[in-house]
């Protein structure tokens with residue numbers, strides 16, 4: 001993947017968030033259970049919120065506080081992949097989401113290490129950390145909701 | 151001048167089977183207090199003016215009053231006081247997490263001599279049972295109203311008992327062939343003898359509660375079709391849908407959910423094969439994943455079936471959510487505890503049976519924003535543990551059947567029915583809910599408390615109020 005400029009990187013990131021939002025919106029539509037559909041609608045809204053944050057960065061305004069290294073509970077690493085189906089439960093929904101965030105994190109980390117331009121390297125790193133933060137949000141929720149007795 | 155009472159801080163122990171004997175049988179572990187021990191223990195109560203214990207009991211039993219009755223050997227009055235608030239004292243005395251409730255805030259806890267409230271409650275209930283006769287309350291004339299109760303666990307039983315005593319006709323619809331819910335299919339005989347649960351169920355039936363077993367609401371009949379015949383319905387269908395960790399190897403033979411494992415044992419009486427026809431495979435090395443009451447019950451059952459039994463828990467002993475008494479019992483009996491240990495995957499043999507679990511060591515991380523120290527893996531600490539059975543006891547959600555077949559019934563994220571905390575009223579007309587189906591897996595006393603609140607609200611609605 002080649003990027004001409006920092007703006008191109010951010011545009012790419014915006015597109016990724018839009019794609020993720022679309023993915024969740026489509027899933028929401030295909031759910032049998034309305035309460036699970038609502039969960040995916042929430043996930044879609046969160047992706048749009050991520051997009052909004054990137055757009056703020058593009059306008060050059062501050063508003064995106066760089067995070068220190070984000071904690072990894074490694075839940076996404078040990079659970080098996082979920083094949084989306086119309087009768088998924090909340091547990092499967094969370095696994096799906098944390099795996100997607102982890103994949104996005106890995107992609108940005110790879111792009112960061114492949115970049116020769118320092119500013120671009122940093123930006124990819126920042127985007128990766130942001131995705132790690134999203135992953136952690138799902139891991140913590142998973143930990144709270146599905147690991148109470150574990 | 152009032153005489154100052156000398157504090158007696160020695161909690162009277164409850165006699166129980168020695169560990170080396172009980173780990174080979176399914177009989178109840180604890181024998182309960184003798185009359186003398188119960189009276190001695192009750193006399194330790196200092197009758198605080200501000201009784202914190204009452205505030206910390208989910209159904210607000212007048213604890214100092216019944217304790218005083220025991221101290222005075224007026225047992226009949228003592229049990230009467232308990233039953234004003236708790237219709238299943240023989241059960242709660244045995245399974246309530248007292249150390250997190252009434253006993254936790256007993257004034258004497260400051261000196262580590264908190265009163266054994268649960269043991270005294272149990273003593274009174276057992277004393278009453280030994281008297282051999284039960285006072286039958288008068289049933290008021292029929293109000294002309296009919297209520298359907300879905301699920302025969304503690305929540306449903308409480309609603310049924312409360313509403314029949316107010317003159318309504320009550321029918322319980324239960325999916326299994328027996329009433330009692332988790333009390334019969336989950337909690338093992340050695341902790342809660344089934345005769346006690348059956349006694350309570352028989353009492354309800356003798357009051358005139360009608361019962362349909364093997365009746366799965368949502369399949370046999372929907373909520374809506376029941377409501378054509380009934381004026382109101384209470385859903386107390388519990389949280390019977392087990393979670394797995396969703397890690398590789400969970401579909402191997404020999405990997406059970408706690409529900410399946412315990413149901414085979416308790417409800418199908420697997421441990422009494424061949425007297426009962428459903429044997430349970432004898433395993434040699436059983437690993438139980440989880441640290442709650444359910445996990446303790448599984449690990450101690452496995453031990454009694456002759457296996458080496460271990461609890462695999464991601465956090466440390468301090469965080470174990472099980473009742474302290476059961477943790478200590480499990481330790482005494484020889485259950486092995488692998489703390490700060492997380493299963494990563496299970497490997498099977500050529501015929502598809504689990505043969506080992508790969509686990510990773512954990513450490514508790516720095517407290518996060520919520521103040522909780524979450525376990526994080528220690529890299530490179532993976533080891534293989536040989537096992538021939540794994541029981542997953544990490545938690546349960548409500549079964550989605552009723553939610554998905556009842557249009558307009560609002561559900562939470564985990565499929566739990568949304569209901570008002572004070573009344574149990576759901577989003578649907580004429581439908582109330584309470585117990586684990588609302589809260590997710592919780593406790594017997596909370597399920598009973600929710601049942602009681604819902605019964606009050608249903609009664610008010612049936613008598614012309616709005617039930618709010």
Ligand SMILES: Cc1cc2nc3c(=O)[nH]c(=O)nc-3n(C[C@H](O)[C@H](O)[C@H](O)COP(=O)(O)OP(=O)(O)OC[C@H]3O[C@@H](n4cnc5c(N)ncnc54)[C@H](O)[C@@H]3O)c2cc1C
Pocket residue numbers: 245246247300301302303304305306323324325326329330331332333336337338365366367368386387388389390412443444447473549551552584585586587591592593594595597
């Ligand atoms: C192994 C184990 C050990 C436990 N130990 C303790 C303990 O020590 N102390 C404590 O306080 N709590 C303990 N608990 C938790 C406690 O048992 C539950 O919180 C309590 O039983 C919840 O009561 P309930 O009436 O809401 O549901 P349940 O007891 O689950 O009863 C629900 C009933 O509804 C029936 N049902 C479900 N779906 C349908 C349907 N569609 N149609 C008809 N019927 C249906 C079920 O078959 C079941 O009989 C334990 C739980 C387990 C599993």
Ligand code: SF4
Pocket residue numbers: 194195196197198201202203204213214217255256257258265267
């Ligand atoms: S707080 Fe303790 S000492 Fe006081 S009344 Fe309750 S049980 Fe008795």
